[in-house]
Every structure is written in structure tokens, then in C-alpha cells.
Amino acid sequence: MAEAKKSKRPRGTVVISVELCKGCGFCIAFCPSAVLEFSEMFNSKGYHPPHAVNPDACIGCDLCGMYCPDFAIFGARVTREVA
């Protein structure tokens, strides 16, 4: 997972279960903030799961989670307690 820049506090976060992914690309295509990209890695089934290339832009809308047919990703809003 790409490391988030310290300066900006993300409003959302995205969590990916790489082993469940079948590489359909729905989350990448329909994320409204262009957070995701296919990664170079393979999972054990031979698919390229997504990774967050732009995690700071994530708004935690969970559209990726709504689209993912394999229940392999979800987004959540981050509460403000961590600086």
C-alpha cells in the first residue's frame, strides 16, 4: 500500500483484500476520486489487484465497495481523531 502523505489528513480510507480480487477493474473505473490503479503484483489466483496510488484523495464514499462483485474492497470515512 502506498504511504499517505503526512501533511494532509485523509477523509477516507480504502481497504483491499487482494486475495479475493478477480481484477474486473470496476473499482478503478468508478472511483470518483481516481484513487486506485491496478498494481503490478499478482495474487495467488493470478489477478492484478488494485492498490491506492492516490490515497489522500479518497473520500471514503465506498463506491468501490458497492461495485466490487467479489467483496474485495471497501472504503470508509476516517474520523478525525488521528493527527
Added chain:
Amino acid sequence: MSAKNPRNQYLRTERMPNIWCPGCGLGTAVNCFISAIEDCETPLDQISVVSGIGCTGRVAGYLKLDSFHTTHGRPIPFATGLKLSNPKLKVVVFSGDGDLFAIGGNHFIHAARRNMDLTIICVNNFTYGMTGGQVTPTTPIDAFSSTTPYGNIEEPFNLPFLADCSGAVYVARWTVFHVRQAARAMREAMHKNGFSFIEIISPCPTLYGRRNKIGDGLKMMQAFKDNSVIADETDTRNVALDFRGKIICGKFVDREKTSFLDMYNIKMAERFGPFYEPYEGIK
């Protein structure tokens, strides 16, 4: 990061990964349903899901609710029995176009005619996925399937129209691209007292998309996005789908009608007067 997907509490995670092909829209339709039940006030033990046979038939097995995977075409009769024996249940039928409208076609029109209090979610992918991509009653004219190698020549059903004229009280259509709208429609449909019907257009990239040169699941989703027109309250006579035409989405019908059970109690009370005790399920 080890946080758990909040959907997992509604899923039989021990059965994951699911059997659906990469890019199949069925899992997305399940997400819409989970989102619909998540913020619905009905307790989960009062929601049950019934599926028939086919790729969509697997839904009953993946949801962690009281669910039943019936024989081919028979989810509606099973659901009818379930509803009548325990009217407190919200009974949802989640099945495919082939199951509900080919072998199960008669059950569909009669449950709608009786206004049985069921919610029918039909995932329409225009083909029989599980058995190798044969033509179904919803395959558009000219579409290729394994049994129509020169293109389909049969007129398909217009499902919202069929539901509407059979008597459904709620009729909507969305594609799996419209996740939020589909979830909202499912929630609304479950709250209707009577027969409600939602058609969810979904990609079957493996057997329909590939054979018809539409491309993979993502390309099919993009096509739904580009070709759909949202027009609530359109007359259902005008929402038929053709091979590459527009997909009219929205809520087409929302009306009130006495449900089967209410009608039963009203009519029996008329007949037997004070001696009649309203039926509220098997004691």
C-alpha cells in the same frame, strides 16, 4: 490494514471467493441488496431470500440470512408458501431472467395477479450463464447466443411491462452501474405491501458480452452507463430493450392495491362476520 469489510456480516464468508466470473455483475447486485437491508428497520431474522437455479441462484447461498435455493423456476411458489405460513417475513426472490421468466414464467404472472406480498429481484443478463449461454426469453433480437448462432429471431419479453400488466404494485429497472439507485429501489420495494418487481440489468461478460463483441465486464458496465436513460414513471409499454439501444431506467410503477393476504382476511370477514379470526400465520 486488517479492517473487515462491513458487508461480511451479511455474507457467508466461508463460501468466498464466490463462483462468479471476473467482471460478472452479480456480486454488485448483491452489494445493492446488502445496502438495502443495512438500513431497513426490519430485523434480519425476518428477511428471507429465495433463489432459483442459475448463476443468480447462487445469491441465496451467499447471503447470511434465512435463505433457500429452490429447484429451477420455482422460487416464487416456494416464497409464496413461506410468506403465507409466516406473513411477518419479508420474502425476497432473487433470481435470473431464465429462471423467473422461462421455466418460472407462469409462477411470476400468477403471483403478480394475486398481489402476493413478495419482492422479486430479477437479475437480467440476457442469457443462461450457468449452462453455456443459451437464448432466454429476454435475449434481444439479433443477439448471439449458443443456441442462436445467426442471431436471435424471437421477440423478447419486456419485463417491466409484463410485471405491470400482471398486477405488480411496484416496478423498477436499474442496471448494476446504478448501485445507489438500485439499492434504494430494493429498499422501497421491500416496504411495499404487495408484489414488487425490480429488473437489474447485469453483465455476463463470459457468455453474453464476449459472444456479442461487447467486451469484458467493465466494457459492459461502461455501455450501461453510456446507454441508460433515467426516466421515472415512463409507461412500461415503452421500456422494451433492444440489442444496442437505450436502456430506460427508473421507477415505472408505484401504486397501492390490496395484497393477497389482506384480501383474504377482508373477504373471509365479510363472509363469516364476527366468527372470523384474521389469519396471521400458522400458530
